[in-house]
Amino acid sequence: MRPVTSVIVDRRSHKGKSTANRQRVLKRLDGALKAQVDKLVARHKIKEADQAAEVTIERKDVTEPHFALDSVSGATDRVIPGNDQYRVGDKIPNNGGQGEGSGNGDDAGEGSAEAEDSFRFVLSREEYLSLLFDELELPALLRTELLQIDETRFRRGGVVRYGNPSSVCVTRTFKASIGRRLAAEAHQRDALEAAEAALAEARVGGVADFVQAAEAELEEVRRRTADIPFLDPIDLRHRSLVEVQSPCTAAVMFCLMDVSSSMDENRKDLAKRFFTLLYLFLTRKYKKVDLVFIRHTDEAQEVDEDTFFNGTQAGSTRVLSALAKMNEIIESRYPASHYNIFGAQASDGDSFGADSSESSGYLLSQLLPLSRYFVYAEVGGGPGQGATSLWSAYQSIESDRFNMATVNARNEVYPALAKLFQKEH
Amino acid sequence: MSEARKFSGSEWTLEDLLAIEQVCASHAKRYRLDTFPNQMEVISSEQMLDGYVSGGLPVNYAHWSFGKHFLIENAKYRTGANSLAYEIVINTNPCIAFLMEDNSLAMQALVIPHACFGHNSFSKGNYLFRQWTQPDAILDYMLFARNYIADCEEHYGVDRVEQTLDALHALRDQGLDKYKRPSKLDSRKERAEQAKRLFAAQETMRQAEYYSVVPHATKAAAADSSYPVNPEENLLYFIEKHAPKLEPWQRELARIVRKIAQYFYPQRQTQVMNEGWATFWHHRLINDMYDAGEIDQGILLECLHSHTNVIRQREYSPLNPYALGFAAWNEIKRVCDKPTAEDREYLPEIAGKDWLETFHGIMQDYRDESFLLQFLTPKLVRDFKLMNVKTEEGLDHWAVSDTAGPEGFKSIRSQLSASYRLESAMPEISVIRYARDTDRRLILHHHSYRGKRLVKAQAEQTLKHLRSLWGFGVSLETVDQDGRTIETY
Numbered sequence: 001m002r003p004v005t006s007v008i009v010d011r012r013s014h015k016g017k018s019t020a021n022r023q024r025v026l027k028r029l030d031g032a033l034k035a036q037v038d039k040l041v042a043r044h045k046i047k048e049a050d051q052a053a054e055v056t057i058e059r060k061d062v063t064e065p066h067f068a069l070d071s072v073s074g075a076t077d078r079v080i081p082g083n084d085q086y087r088v089g090d091k092i093p094n095n096g097g098q099g100e101g102s103g104n105g106d107d108a109g110e111g112s113a114e115a116e117d118s119f120r121f122v123l124s125r126e127e128y129l130s131l132l133f134d135e136l137e138l139p140a141l142l143r144t145e146l147l148q149i150d151e152t153r154f155r156r157g158g159v160v161r162y163g164n165p166s167s168v169c170v171t172r173t174f175k176a177s178i179g180r181r182l183a184a185e186a187h188q189r190d191a192l193e194a195a196e197a198a199l200a201e202a203r204v205g206g207v208a209d210f211v212q213a214a215e216a217e218l219e220e221v222r223r224r225t226a227d228i229p230f231l232d233p234i235d236l237r238h239r240s241l242v243e244v245q246s247p248c249t250a251a252v253m254f255c256l257m258d259v260s261s262s263m264d265e266n267r268k269d270l271a272k273r274f275f276t277l278l279y280l281f282l283t284r285k286y287k288k289v290d291l292v293f294i295r296h297t298d299e300a301q302e303v304d305e306d307t308f309f310n311g312t313q314a315g316s317t318r319v320l321s322a323l324a325k326m327n328e329i330i331e332s333r334y335p336a337s338h339y340n341i342f343g344a345q346a347s348d349g350d351s352f353g354a355d356s357s358e359s360s361g362y363l364l365s366q367l368l369p370l371s372r373y374f375v376y377a378e379v380g381g382g383p384g385q386g387a388t389s390l391w392s393a394y395q396s397i398e399s400d401r402f403n404m405a406t407v408n409a410r411n412e413v414y415p416a417l418a419k420l421f422q423k424e425h
Numbered sequence: 426m427s428e429a430r431k432f433s434g435s436e437w438t439l440e441d442l443l444a445i446e447q448v449c450a451s452h453a454k455r456y457r458l459d460t461f462p463n464q465m466e467v468i469s470s471e472q473m474l475d476g477y478v479s480g481g482l483p484v485n486y487a488h489w490s491f492g493k494h495f496l497i498e499n500a501k502y503r504t505g506a507n508s509l510a511y512e513i514v515i516n517t518n519p520c521i522a523f524l525m526e527d528n529s530l531a532m533q534a535l536v537i538p539h540a541c542f543g544h545n546s547f548s549k550g551n552y553l554f555r556q557w558t559q560p561d562a563i564l565d566y567m568l569f570a571r572n573y574i575a576d577c578e579e580h581y582g583v584d585r586v587e588q589t590l591d592a593l594h595a596l597r598d599q600g601l602d603k604y605k606r607p608s609k610l611d612s613r614k615e616r617a618e619q620a621k622r623l624f625a626a627q628e629t630m631r632q633a634e635y636y637s638v639v640p641h642a643t644k645a646a647a648a649d650s651s652y653p654v655n656p657e658e659n660l661l662y663f664i665e666k667h668a669p670k671l672e673p674w675q676r677e678l679a680r681i682v683r684k685i686a687q688y689f690y691p692q693r694q695t696q697v698m699n700e701g702w703a704t705f706w707h708h709r710l711i712n713d714m715y716d717a718g719e720i721d722q723g724i725l726l727e728c729l730h731s732h733t734n735v736i737r738q739r740e741y742s743p744l745n746p747y748a749l750g751f752a753a754w755n756e757i758k759r760v761c762d763k764p765t766a767e768d769r770e771y772l773p774e775i776a777g778k779d780w781l782e783t784f785h786g787i788m789q790d791y792r793d794e795s796f797l798l799q800f801l802t803p804k805l806v807r808d809f810k811l812m813n814v815k816t817e818e819g820l821d822h823w824a825v826s827d828t829a830g831p832e833g834f835k836s837i838r839s840q841l842s843a844s845y846r847l848e849s850a851m852p853e854i855s856v857i858r859y860a861r862d863t864d865r866r867l868i869l870h871h872h873s874y875r876g877k878r879l880v881k882a883q884a885e886q887t888l889k890h891l892r893s894l895w896g897f898g899v900s901l902e903t904v905d906q907d908g909r910t911i912e913t914y
Contacts (some may be wrong), residue, residue, distance in 0.1 A: 006450070006463035006541070007519075012526055016477045021492030024587070028489045050836025062493045065595050067852045067871070067879055079841045082740020083812040083828060091822040092814065119500045122477035142597045344505045 023229025025062065026127060032061045033123075037131045041272060045305050046255075046279050046291060053128040056120045129280070130138035132273065134411075154241040172237035180235055181228055188225040195221045227320050247296040249287035251340040251372075253279060254329070256322045259295045259313050267380035271346035272375045274412045276343050281417065286340060292329055301326035317350050319390060327366055336370040342389055343374035345366065346407075349388025356393035376404040377416050427859035433721040439467065442524065445537050446751060452713045453542045456781060458706065460545040461520040461560065465537070468523045473756040474498050480689055481515035484567040486574040486681075488590050502746055513730075516548030516692075518560035519555030521692035523911060534720060538710035541554060543703025548705050550789045551699075553691035555661030564611065567611035570681045573619075577674050589675050593661065593682040598851050600661030600710055619677060636692035638752075656855035656870070659683070660891070663856045669865055675860065679894075694792040694847060701750015702788055708732055708751070738809065752809070756802045767803055775800070796843035803834045813840050818876065854901070865897040870904045878903045884914045899907040 026033065036055040086092065088412045125129070159172050199214035217370060255275045257263070263271075293308040294300050297315030300322040322345070330341060351359070376394055395402050405416035430444065442465055445519075453460070468476070478494045479485035500621045512533055514522040522540040524533060548554045593600075657663045661683040665676045668763045692699070711732075715725045738748040760768045761780035769776045775783050787800065813827035813836060827833030827840075843849060858868040871879055884901065892899050903912040 006443065006446050008439050008465045008467070010439060011466040011468045011472060011523075015469075015471065017472065018478070018492065020487045021478075021489060021495060023492070024487065024489035025492030057496075062489075063886070064490055064493075064591070065883045065890070066598055067596075067854060068883050069850070069852050069877045070880045073818050073878040074873065075815065077813060077815050077826075077840050077844070078823070079744065079837060079844060080741055080812050080814055081738055081744055081809045082742070083810045083825075084740070086812060086825045086828065088828055088833070092825065094816060094821045094823060115489050119497045120504075121496045121500050130638045161564075270706065271869045341545055343846075347522070 002209070004106070006147035023138065026123075029057060029061060030131075031310045032057060033131055037128065037268075041269070043274075046272070048274050053123045054120055055117050055123055057203065058118045072189045090384070091323055112387055119202050132276070153244055153246050155238040157242030159237050160240040161234075161237065163240065167238045167241075169237045169239045171236050173231070176237055177231050178234040180232060181230070184228045185225065188221065188228070191221045192218070192225065195285060202383065217352060231394055249365075249377055250284040250290075250294060250338065251282050251288070251342060252290040253342045253344065254326050254369070255308065255324065256294050256296070256320070256343065256345040256347075257308065258297070258317055258322075258350070259308075260297045260315060260317045260350050262317075262350055264380070267346075267348060270379045270407050270410070270413065271377070273346055273410060274346055274379070274407060274416060277413055277417055278342065278375070282342060290339075292326075293336075294322050294325050294329075296325070298306060317347075317352065318355050319345075319347065319351050320355055321361055323359055323362050323367060327362075327370075341371045345374070345376045346379050347376070347390060348380050349378045349390045351390045351393075357390040360393040360397055363394075364399065364401070368397075368399050368401050370400060374402050375417060376402075376415075378404070378406045380408065431718055431721055432530060432534065432724055433529065434723070437530040437533055441530065442467070442533055442537065445534050446541060448714060448717075448719050449538045449710050451540055452717075453538075453546075456706075457688040457708070457785065458542050458546040459549055460542060461518040461549055463541040463545065464521045465524050465541065466521060467526050468525050470502065473513070473523060473525055474502065476513045477510075480686075481513040481523070482563070483521060484517075484564060484571055485569040486567075487578075487589065490591075490594060512536040512540045514544045515563075516544075516554055516558055516560050517563055518546070520545040520560075529727065531720075531724040532731065534714070535707055535728045535731055537582075539703045539707035542710065543706040544699060546706075547695070547699050547702045547788060548691075550785070551691070551695060551792075552790055553694060553792055558688055566615065566684065569615055570685070573681065577678065580676060581887055585864075586678070588893070589678050590682070592894045593679055594663075594886045595661050595890040596894075597682060597686045600659060600679075600686045601852050602659055602662070602687065603847070607907065615684050616802050622676070623673045626676070629654040634852060652859050652861055655833060656857050658853065658855040658867070660854065660856065661686075663859075664891075664894050665860060668895050669801045671894060675894070686901055686914075688721075691792075694794070697746045697750040697787070697845065698755070698791065698796050699750070699752045700746045701752075704732070704736060704747050704751040705754040707893050721755050724910075740810070744868045749809070753800060754784070754798070757787065757800055759804075760802060765804075770801065771803060777909075793845035794842050797845060798838060801841065802837045803831070805831055806834055811841070812835050813837050828831075849873060852877075867891075867895055867897070869899065869901040871901060873903045873905045874910070876905060878912045879910075880914065881914065888914060 033055060037053065040053055041053075061376070133144055195214065195218040199218050200213070202210040202214040205211075236260065247325055253275075257268075259273055279289065279291065291305070293303050295308055295311070295313065296318065297313050298318040298321060301313075301317065303311065304324065326343060327338055330336065334341060363374065376390075378391055391404070394402075403416075407413055407416050432445065433442065446463055446465065474495055476483075477498050478491045485491065486735040510525075511528055512522055512524055513795065514520065522537075522545075524536060524540075526774065528536065548558075548560065552852065554560075574586060653663075661679050664671070665679040665683070668676070671679070707728075711720070711728045713722045715722075720728075732837065736745070736748045736751045738745050757775065760772050760778045761778050761783050764772075764776035784898050789800065805884075809829075812825055815821045815826050827836045829837065848852050853872045853874070855872070856867060856868055857870045860866045860868075879901075888899060888901060901914045902910045905911050905912075
């Protein structure tokens with residue numbers, strides 16, 4: 001059907017025509033983008049992982065070559081507008097002079113566009129995460145439900161008649177008082193009128209006894225009217241507080257990492273991605289997520305994020321020190337009744353002597369009862385990975401709040417946490 | 426939609442736009458502007474970027490390069506380096522004009538006469554558009570192309586289709602028939618023909634297999650040296666027909682890419698004329714609407730403000746096609762209405778003629794190059810203070826060879842006209858020889874004009890694409906007017 005007359009169409013709802021082409025260019029830029037995302041990961045703090053990721057793309061990564069004339073070769077003529085100073089025969093310097101870069105015809109626009117050698121754009125969250133974790137199915141994150149602790153809270157539950165003097169609701173009490181007095185006085189007013197009428201009648205009758213009795217009655221009614229109290233105990237109204245069980249929306253995530261010399265840059269990079277993913281997941285779930293960084297060699301320290309990933313510390317390895325530190329911090333700052341506690345431990349699995357078994361025992365008996373979840377990632381693919389002493393010790397832990405995995409590459413970060421994400425209730 | 430309505434303020438509704446279009450139409454009738462029916466589409470800024478990317482075509486096939494252009498344009502727009510066009514219009518029937526939702530009422534009142542009457546009548550009337558494009562068929566063809574390419578992706582894999590399209594896009598500028606007229610676009614016929622071509626190709630391959638085991642009949646070796654008989658300027662066409670190793674679907678892609686490139690060919694040759702024409706008419710129609718009391722002074726002033734920005738020509742900068750075109754058409758009107766002795770000398774054929782008649786005649790029969798050569802007036806050259814500058818390879822300066830004035834006029838006119846020849850921006854490359862019976866090498870010549878060579882790095886990358894399509898050796902030389910090779914790639 002062709003319109004014979006002119007028509008107007010509102011096309012604004014037809015969105016996303018460029019989506020397919022965008023995906024294609026991102027795919028094509030995959031290598032370049034991953035390099036950029038790597039830089040961002042190194043630079044960004046874990047808490048910034050959710051922010052818009054702006055990336056810069058070099059034009060050379062996406063050139064579309066074509067046969068083009070070399071503007072400096074051969075002889076060139078140009079027609080230039082606005083000449084108010086040159087005469088025939090004048091010479092205009094070529095290097096950046098007014099003649100340079102001005103031309104007409106098609107090549108002018110194209111030349112200036114090609115001159116910019118890079119352009120920036122913002123990756124969407126999904127695109128960023130997909131690059132961060134090598135195209136893993138992250139949408140599972142969104143469906144996940146996780147058991148939450150209930151927190152007992154009081155909230156206002158209206159107004160009641162009985163309660164503690166400190167909870168008296170003054171305005172409602174006065175309202176009740178006004179009502180009561182109005183009602184009581186109305187009744188007395190009727191009695192007063194009746195008594196006054198009786199007195200008047202008695203006076204007309206002129207019998208002294210009757211008059212006296214009527215006067216006494218009137219006096220009594222007046223006394224009763226004056227006796228209506230301004231405030232009566234039955235006026236009192238109290239604000240009520242009711243106890244409710246509500247899901248706790250605060251969480252704390254403990255990042256535990258072995259920083260002994262065997263943890264090299266690559267392992268730390270994997271660990272950072274591991275922590276980042278867990279953090280992203282938790283921020284989907286909880287309103288407020290605190291991060292606590294505990295690094296350890298043979299001694300554990302709580303440090304800030306920069307020190308955590310970049311600082312160095314010499315020493316051997318004692319995992320138990322970090323676990324104990326975590327427990328200490330929970331006790332002092334993050335009571336388990338108010339926080340959903342998550343632990344994430346990254347290590348290359350080195351530990352010595354009795355440390356491994358002591359650690360797993362401590363974890364099972366002390367930390368897991370307090371925690372929502374604890375996950376251990378053994379990073380870095382050294383020889384014997386998955387058979388380290390820590391690994392074998394942790395393997396004995398049987399709890400649905402605990403999981404462990406080996407992470408050798410970026411795309412193994414997600415599987416390490418998958419079990420947590422899939423836990424549904 | 427009452428005729429008596431006077432438009433004011435900045436808010437508008439869809440009905441307002443349609444009403445403006447009808448008001449414009451009533452004025453345009455007096456000037457005998459013949460247009461396709463208008464289909465005005467209100468779009469968002471994101472959709473305007475979509476429009477940029479596909480050259481205004483509302484339908485296009487999927488390819489990463491469109492995504493790249495979108496990102497680049499979007500980045501420019503977001504950072505404020507570029508503002509978006511107020512409209513895009515494409516020569517289709519009905520004529521689809523994209524109007525930005527962010528435009529104020531005044532801007533819409535400006536772009537409707539510009540696009541829906543100026544560009545629309547130009548693409549309906551101009552000989553290049555009439556001969557080279559089929560406004561009735563292009564949308565169907567694009568739909569066909571999109572579906573065909575999507576089918577290919579399903580059959581042969583996204584990557585292979587992408588590689589083929591990459592290579593074909595590199596040769597897009599060499600996919601034009603510049604002199605012979607292209608066959609008509611018809612998506613139904615195209616589908617039928619396609620089936621035939623596919624069958625024929627399979628047949629040829631079967632025969633080739635058969636002959637490869639049968640002893641060769643000795644061919645005259647000399648026959649090979651003279652193929653093609655005449656140089657072929659349309660590389661994509663040559664590839665589509667002769668590339669030894671291309672699969673049938675790849676030939677179809679070559680066909681699609683060159684058909685679409687061909688569609689934009691007239692636009693590239695009529696930029697100054699077309700924009701000047703549209704600017705002239707929006708200016709005229711806006712003033713007519715004001716005179717008729719259909720828009721208030723606020724709208725008129727806002728329109729004139731934008732109009733002035735559009736036709737601004739900075740000194741010592743590239744020529745603005747809107748400014749040059751608008752001035753050129755105004756000059757033609759002046760020469761018709763009030764010719765001076767100078768005009769009678771230089772433009773005797775139009776001096777004192779009926780201006781509207783003259784306008785339509787010129788709009789229909791010229792393109793930028795011939796338009797400027799024929800109708801540039803000495804006054805315009807003086808007003809624009811044009812000068813000719815020349816340089817040569819190795820020189821560190823430009824020499825001023827002509828300035829505005831009686832002596833310089835003709836030389837500036839011919840120089841300006843020549844700069845709008847497509848060949849001054851697009852290298853002329855043609856197939857000289859195809860060694861069909863030996864090593865199947867393809868020999869190309871770039872016919873250099875005034876010693877110009879190709880950008881070497883780019884040429885080599887483009888050749889890589891060409892070789893991937895051709896499947897055998899390809900060599901390219903730049904040859905000067907005397908037939909001497911000045912560069913090989």
